[in-house]
Amino acid sequence: MSTSTTTGEGRRASIPARTLRTDRWWFAPLLTVTLLVLWVGYATVRVFMQKWYFVSDYHYLTPFYSPCFSKGCVPDSAEFGTFLPDHWFIPFAAITLPFLGLFRLTCYYYRRAYYRSFWLSPPACAVPDAHKTYTGETRFPLIIQNSHRYFFYAAVLISLINTYDAVIAFQSPSGFGFGLGNVIMVANVVLLWAYTVSCHSCRHITGGRLKHFSRHPLRYRMWGLVSKLNAKHMQLAWTTLGTLLVTDFYVMSVSAGWISDLRFVG
16 A cells, blocks of 8 residues: 655655644643742842841751851851852852752753743644754853753752751750751751752762672662652752742741741750
């Protein structure tokens, strides 16, 4: 039986429609744009507010201001010294925020997310790219994507600082204590670690260059664990955006006096 089409033997049919998909393929890119714009808008406002970021009684410090390096920081919130000028246009954590932003921006999942949603390159499977040419990640600024592994190292260091913040927050005016703020901070740190170590770069570091897993059983087990987390990298990417927002909003609410911390001990 002949498989020729009306356009000629061996040729594809001419389809004038942009895509034959009939589902709501545009919904995912639209949702991604909406959520990311809202999150970035909130985070931008918060880092430039320069207030309501620290609860001195319980040593709650929001991740958006950690570590606090500005000379305008509340003294007890600056565990690592203050050397940044106190100006409204310099975030109190200006040293670390760019690295966290670049770690997320160059993340393999986030690349897919904003390539599809903001650049429509392509917006969905079986939907044409909105751009006529494609150069990949070989030119500025996309060539910076190749530095993701180095931003991963910075993210690990900052995660250690966030862990320190969560640990020293187990205090009250009378000594040891913990409340709902501690639960939120610890949950945020645990999920941040899960997102960080589920990174593709971490998976490559732990076992990507091994030729014989049997000769490196410990690294093989680490690689296996990271690989399992890596399968959840997308979910962790979004979940940690949520926990960062919740943690910051809770610390802000207690610091501003809108609510009182729910204390369990102390």
